[in-house]
Amino acid sequence: MYNDLPKSASVVQKYGGTSVGDPQRIRAVAARVARYKAAGWDRIAVVVSAMAGETNRLVGLMREVNPTGDHRTKAYDMAVSAGEQVSVGLMSEALEAHGVASEPLLAYQLQILTDEKHGQAKIHSIRTDFIENAWKNGRIPVVAGFQGITSAMEITTLGRGGSDTSAVALAAALKAGFCEINTDVDGVYTADPRYVRSAQLIEELDYETTLELAALGGKVLHSRCVELAAKHRVPLVVRNTFGPDEARRTRIMSFGEEKALEAPVVSGITLDEDVAKITVRQLPAGNAAIKSIFSEVAHKEINVDIIVHDHQDDGTVNRVGFTVQKHDLEPAVKAVESLRSQSQLEGLQVATQTNLAKVSAVGLGMRSHAGVALTIFDALAKNEVEILMISTSEIKVSCVVPLAQGKKAAQVLHGVFFESAK
Ligand code: ADP
Ligand code: ASP
Ligand code: MG
Numbered sequence: 054m055y056n057d058l059p060k061s062a063s064v065v066q067k068y069g070g071t072s073v074g075d076p077q078r079i080r081a082v083a084a085r086v087a088r089y090k091a092a093g094w095d096r097i098a099v100v101v102s103a104m105a106g107e108t109n110r111l112v113g114l115m116r117e118v119n120p121t122g123d124h125r126t127k128a129y130d131m132a133v134s135a136g137e138q139v140s141v142g143l144m145s146e147a148l149e150a151h152g153v154a155s156e157p158l159l160a161y162q163l164q165i166l167t168d169e170k171h172g173q174a175k176i177h178s179i180r181t182d183f184i185e186n187a188w189k190n191g192r193i194p195v196v197a198g199f200q201g202i203t204s205a206m207e208i209t210t211l212g213r214g215g216s217d218t219s220a221v222a223l224a225a226a227l228k229a230g231f232c233e234i235n236t237d238v239d240g241v242y243t244a245d246p247r248y249v250r251s252a253q254l255i256e257e258l259d260y261e262t263t264l265e266l267a268a269l270g271g272k273v274l275h276s277r278c279v280e281l282a283a284k285h286r287v288p289l290v291v292r293n294t295f296g297p298d299e300a301r302r303t304r305i306m307s308f309g310e311e312k313a314l315e316a317p318v319v320s321g322i323t324l325d326e327d328v329a330k331i332t333v334r335q336l337p338a339g340n341a342a343i344k345s346i347f348s349e350v351a352h353k354e355i356n357v358d359i360i361v362h363d364h365q366d367d368g369t370v371n372r373v374g375f376t377v378q379k380h381d382l383e384p385a386v387k388a389v390e391s392l393r394s395q396s397q398l399e400g401l402q403v404a405t406q407t408n409l410a411k412v413s414a415v416g417l418g419m420r421s422h423a424g425v426a427l428t429i430f431d432a433l434a435k436n437e438v439e440i441l442m443i444s445t446s447e448i449k450v451s452c453v454v455p456l457a458q459g460k461k462a463a464q465v466l467h468g469v470f471f472e473s474a475k
Pocket of ligand 1: 069071214242246274
């Protein structure tokens with residue numbers, strides 16, 4: 054139970070795909086919500102994802118009907134957002150079965166207003182009056198995650214894993230006491246426990262580290278959700294839906310200066326297996342070509358991650374390589390190739406590589422500790438992991454490695470920072 058939280062506070066409880074993966078689990082979640090309501094927390098809003106595997110099934114159907122289509126369209130969002138609608142209906146009914154009155158709500162009813170970027174929309178605002186009304190009438194609102202609506206009433210989706218973001222955006226709009234992300238692991242671990250068996254639960258994290266962990270491939274939280282939580286100072290709790298121990302969880306909040314200074318050098322290791330690289334050769338002299346390439350790619354709304362370039366002594370760039378997510382590879386290549394219509398760029402050569410992964414170490418303590426990058430390079434070299442690209446920031450070091458060596462690289466780095474004799 055929420056010992057520190059007054060019963061007048063509102064709470065958003067989000068339940069992910071596995072947690073609502075079958076009717077028994079939906080009933081078990083409803084029983085948990087009912088227990089909190091019976092204990093006096095009346096202002097609970099429930100956000101649900103599609104049942105496990107359902108969104109993948111819908112995306113697969115879209116690909117089958119149009120294998121080469123651009124899936125950032127209104128038709129795509131219309132189809133793939135449907136899984137959440139089913140979950141809302143089922144959860145609402147399960148709550149009724151547990152004697153709890155509920156109010157099923159889709160994005161259009163709550164006016165979860167987003168921009169028009171289909172497949173990757175950002176939330177602008179959410180109306181809270183439907184939620185307040187539901188509470189006034191003694192009902193628990195059950196909200197569809199992942200979906201939004203444009204001002205022209207078109208359905209949008211927030212990007213894969215986006216129900217976390219729906220929950221935090223709702224918590225921010227409601228000024229909730231906190232947002233609880235209920236999932237299939239006990240919280241945020243030092244690495245993905247699926248392939249790093251010795252990964253440990255992290256009890257407390259600051260927003261900044263969590264954002265890097267999420268953005269660099271730690272799939273447990275959607276990175277936009279952490280961004281929103283940080284911006285609106287919404288405390289986050291990540292926990293196991295069916296974990297018996299309510300105290301076993303990760304709490305995510307802002308760290309004061311003193312606490313930040315005590316943060317570990319490395320808090321976690323992430324692995325991103327969704328990495329593709331484009332290499333462009335035969336660039337003409339001068340820097341104009343490089344500007345044209347990145348402005349063309351940006352124009353297509355494609356996020357570029359790591360960039361490397363070779364330049365000659367006079368500063369002229371003759372080769373540039375950059376990474377993007379795999380689904381952006383084809384549009385990025387098309388964007389670069391379109392530059393060949395300009396006479397001075399007609400000789401551009403474009404090569405691609407998709408068998409890549411990015412392993413990263415993240416920690417606030419890197420700010421005050423030198424040598425982390427060296428430790429990483431040394432450990433990867435000793436274990437014969439090939440480093441293809443490197444990128445660093447104040448609180449992270451990332452290395453692009455061959456996809457086949459990605460898991461091994463993550464295990465090696467986890468061993469160095471969390472398992473070596475202290
Ligand atoms: P949900 O359907 O509840 O949203 P997700 O599958 O999106 O759940 O996220 C939970 C999964 O994230 C876990 O099963 C785990 O394998 C994976 N994961 C990746 N990195 C981490 C990490 N650092 N800590 C915990 N889980 C992680
Ligand atoms: N159902 C969506 C997905 O699978 C959103 C989510 O689960 O967060 O990506
Ligand atoms: Mg998720």
